[in-house]
Amino acid sequence: MAGAIQRTAARRDFIIHFAYLAENAGAEVATRFRTAVESTYADLARTPGMGAPHKVRHGKHAGVRLGGCGGSRPISFAYRPHKGGVAIERLIHASPDYRRMLGTH
Secondary structure, three states: OOEEEEOHHHHHHHHHHHHHHHHHOOHHHHHHHHHHHHHHHHHHHHOHHHOEEOOOOOOOOOOOEEEEEOOOOOEEEEEEEEOOEEEEEEEEEOOOOHHHHHOOO
16 A cells, blocks of 8 residues: 655644644644645555656755645645655745755755
8 A cells, every 4th residue: 555654854844834823723724734734645645646746856855746735725745756655755835935945946
C-alpha cells in the first residue's frame, strides 16, 4: 500500500499553519485544515504523478513536484514520488514566495 512520508520541514510547516488557524480562526477551521492535508497526502500517495513537476534544478529540492490542497488555506505541497508513495518535503502557503522556500530564486 502506498503511503506518504512527512519530512521534518513539512511537519514544521504543518504545525505552523495549524497553530495559526487554531489561534486566528478557531479549532474547527484548524481541524478542517488537518483533514484536508491528510486527504491530500493520501491522494498524492495513491497518484504521485498528479502534481506538476517543478523547475527546481539545484539544491535539496531539485526534482520536487507541486500539488495543491483544497480547504481553508491555499496550500501547495512540494513532494517527491518514490516506490512506496511520496515524501512530502514542504507545505507552502500560496501567499509567500515559494521560490524562496524551495531555493529557486
